[in-house]
Amino acid sequence: MSDHTQNQENYWKANVRLIFGCLIVWALVSYGFGILLRPMLAGIEVGGTDLGFWFAQQGSIISFIVLVFFYAWRMNALDKQFGLEE
Amino acid sequence: MSQFTINLLFVGASFALYFGIAIWARAGSTKEFYVAGGGVHPVMNGMATAADWMSAASFISMAGLIAAGGYANSTFLMGWTGGYVLLAMLLAPYLRKFGKFTVPDFIGDRFYSRTARLVAVACLIIASVTYVIGQMTGAGVAFSRFLEVDNNTGLMIAAVVVFFYAVLGGMKGITYTQVAQYCVLIVAYTIPAVFISLQLTDTFIPAIGLFSEHTQSGMPLLQKLDEVVRELGFRDYTADVDNKLNMVLFTLSLMIGTAGLPHVIIRFFTVPKVADARWSAGWALVFIALLYLTAPAVASMARLNLMTTIYPEGPTANAINYDERPDWIQTWEQTGLIKYEDKNGDGRIQFYNDTPAFAEEATARGWAGNELKVNGDILVLANPEIANLPGWVIGLIAAGGLAAALSTAAGLLLAISSAVSHDLIKGSINPDITEKGELLAARVSMFFAIVIATYLGMNPPGFAAQVVALAFGIAAASIFPALMMGIFSKRVNSKGAVLGMLAGLCSTLVYIFTYLGWFFIPGTNQLANTPDNWLFGVSPLSFGAIGAVINFAVAFIVSSMTEEVPQDVQDLVESVRYPKGAGGAVDH
Numbered sequence: 001m002s003d004h005t006q007n008q009e010n011y012w013k014a015n016v017r018l019i020f021g022c023l024i025v026w027a028l029v030s031y032g033f034g035i036l037l038r039p040m041l042a043g044i045e046v047g048g049t050d051l052g053f054w055f056a057q058q059g060s061i062i063s064f065i066v067l068v069f070f071y072a073w074r075m076n077a078l079d080k081q082f083g084l085e086e
Numbered sequence: 087m088s089q090f091t092i093n094l095l096f097v098g099a100s101f102a103l104y105f106g107i108a109i110w111a112r113a114g115s116t117k118e119f120y121v122a123g124g125g126v127h128p129v130m131n132g133m134a135t136a137a138d139w140m141s142a143a144s145f146i147s148m149a150g151l152i153a154a155g156g157y158a159n160s161t162f163l164m165g166w167t168g169g170y171v172l173l174a175m176l177l178a179p180y181l182r183k184f185g186k187f188t189v190p191d192f193i194g195d196r197f198y199s200r201t202a203r204l205v206a207v208a209c210l211i212i213a214s215v216t217y218v219i220g221q222m223t224g225a226g227v228a229f230s231r232f233l234e235v236d237n238n239t240g241l242m243i244a245a246v247v248v249f250f251y252a253v254l255g256g257m258k259g260i261t262y263t264q265v266a267q268y269c270v271l272i273v274a275y276t277i278p279a280v281f282i283s284l285q286l287t288d289t290f291i292p293a294i295g296l297f298s299e300h301t302q303s304g305m306p307l308l309q310k311l312d313e314v315v316r317e318l319g320f321r322d323y324t325a326d327v328d329n330k331l332n333m334v335l336f337t338l339s340l341m342i343g344t345a346g347l348p349h350v351i352i353r354f355f356t357v358p359k360v361a362d363a364r365w366s367a368g369w370a371l372v373f374i375a376l377l378y379l380t381a382p383a384v385a386s387m388a389r390l391n392l393m394t395t396i397y398p399e400g401p402t403a404n405a406i407n408y409d410e411r412p413d414w415i416q417t418w419e420q421t422g423l424i425k426y427e428d429k430n431g432d433g434r435i436q437f438y439n440d441t442p443a444f445a446e447e448a449t450a451r452g453w454a455g456n457e458l459k460v461n462g463d464i465l466v467l468a469n470p471e472i473a474n475l476p477g478w479v480i481g482l483i484a485a486g487g488l489a490a491a492l493s494t495a496a497g498l499l500l501a502i503s504s505a506v507s508h509d510l511i512k513g514s515i516n517p518d519i520t521e522k523g524e525l526l527a528a529r530v531s532m533f534f535a536i537v538i539a540t541y542l543g544m545n546p547p548g549f550a551a552q553v554v555a556l557a558f559g560i561a562a563a564s565i566f567p568a569l570m571m572g573i574f575s576k577r578v579n580s581k582g583a584v585l586g587m588l589a590g591l592c593s594t595l596v597y598i599f600t601y602l603g604w605f606f607i608p609g610t611n612q613l614a615n616t617p618d619n620w621l622f623g624v625s626p627l628s629f630g631a632i633g634a635v636i637n638f639a640v641a642f643i644v645s646s647m648t649e650e651v652p653q654d655v656q657d658l659v660e661s662v663r664y665p666k667g668a669g670g671a672v673d674h
Contacts, residue, residue: 011664026171047308053308068174068364
């Protein structure tokens with residue numbers, strides 16, 4: 001394999017790793033805190049209800065925004081680092 | 087000035103604006119018609135995507151659904167936003183790099199098969215046509231309530247407006263009108279919410295007001311709401327749900343479905359670069375979140391307002407007299423969306439949860455059944471009246487509801503017409519068609535799509551709510567997995583992709599039809615649509631996620647047993663993965 005394709009290979013692996021990490025957070029804030037783990041978070045009070053309710057109706061959406069911008073920022077940096085930007 | 091004149095003024099002004107934009111942004115080439123020339127700024131595209139995405143369902147129905155279901159219906163909030171994370175990381179940048187005009191374009195090229203492309207066209211058309219019916223009916227309702235014309239006349243007006251700017255301007259005209267429509271709809275949604283939040287909690291940001299103190303009682307708002315609804319036999323607003331598996335699967339289906347809806351995906355073909363597609367997804371989510379973070383506050387506050395209107399002295403005291411009901415109840419009674427029946431003949435409005443568990447207390451209080459029926463769809467539309475806001479806010483809501491319905495309808499119609507003119511006519515029937523001929527074909531198919539959508543809107547097949555679920559199920563089970571495998575796997579070949587899509591599509595359709603009736607014809611369902619009958623407690627609306635898993639599994643198994651993907655297609659997969667050398671969206 002030439003250096004050029006090795007570089008592309010590494011870029012793609014870095015991208016997949018980044019996506020994997022982001023999707024773990026994505027699942028944790030919605031399916032985790034918002035749904036499945038809600039009973040465990042019941043003790044943490046937020047404005048008259050519990051943290052799980054807040055995540056289901058507010059926190060997950062805010063986390064999604066942060067995730068998408070974080071991914072865009074990291075990927076655009078990776079494009080440059082690997083010399084693959086447009 | 088009468089309320090009717092004010093409504094007419096607001097709706098008329100917003101329409102004049104859309105017409106103006108349509109004339110300014112005419113499309114002169116297929117590239118402008120399909121992808122707005124490929125030069126849309128990412129923030130602008132984010133705003134247009136938000137309007138494209140937020141339909142009559144988001145604007146009018148969602149808050150009502152949450153108000154009725156409480157925590158259990160948080161699924162809509164998470165599901166309809168979480169899909170953008172998938173879109174931003176798994177689809178949008180690579181499809182932008184691919185640089186063609188439509189979703190079936192990619193599926194056809196990547197799976198080097200005309201069959202794959204045609205299956206994708208079929209899925210796209212079924213999903214989009216079912217979705218557009220809901221938008222047209224939504225627009226019809228808004229017209230008939232605020233402009234006092236009958237439903238069909240309202241629909242005709244809506245169709246003419248959409249026809250004008252979508253056929254003339256294509257994606258270019260749609261993009262810039264959607265930006266204007268976003269501004270109209272978000273202002274219309276937020277202003278009443280801010281006032282209501284101030285009235286109830288002294289906090290002007292509704293999303294914070296939701297978790298603040300209810301000024302009148304000194305209790306946290308949600309605790310107060312829980313207490314009030316509990317007294318009347320309803321489930322606690324914040325109560326946890328028992329069937330968590332179904333809640334997870336429903337949310338997942340909405341997320342995957344969102345990411346797989348073609349009219350949303352093609353919006354990302356309009357930005358100049360791959361990096362812009364990534365940013366643009368973030369901006370879209372920001373603009374969507376402005377409404378989605380406000381909606382749960384609108385839901386709980388409107389529910390509390392409704393309860394305190396009916397029980398001014400608290401839920402344990404007497405309900406109000408029917409003769410003393412506020413004006414907005416009278417207004418909405420005329421539309422049939424609020425219904426009152428004095429069952430125990432005491433002239434008061436008893437509004438409670440009529441269940442066996444509450445029967446004893448109801449009898450003790452001399453109640454003979456729930457006397458008030460409120461359609462959830464009115465919550466957002468009636469919000470300004472409930473909060474006693476001035477007439478211009480009501481006019482604004484009318485314009486906002488129409489903006490939400492029309493912007494989504496236009497996006498869907500573009501997805502349908504480009505699938506017909508680009509994938510069917512140019513891609514299969516007549517590949518030698520000229521640029522001018524294709525542009526004409528695109529406009530003609532847009533015209534027919536509008537005619538069909540208007541006809542179906544006037545004669546809704548009577549299953550509007552189910553059909554929208556069907557659109558999400560199809561997008562989740564067929565389009566999303568095919569696109570994702572096309573990018574992330576070099577092993578999945580044409581046989582695998584076609585059989586996978588068909589398996590996902592058919593399993594989802596069969597599961598939905600088994601409970602909701604074959605082709606939604608009432609009485610043809612094998613099993614009653616109740617939780618006891620659902621397989622492992624999975625509702626038909628949640629099946630899209632399982633359909634997607636079936637699609638993935640079939641595609642991988644079939645591909646592993648059949649031929650390797652040809653080298654030139656593997657090179658294509660390589661090229662969409664790296665941003666370098668994207669250029670503009672190009673034709674073949």
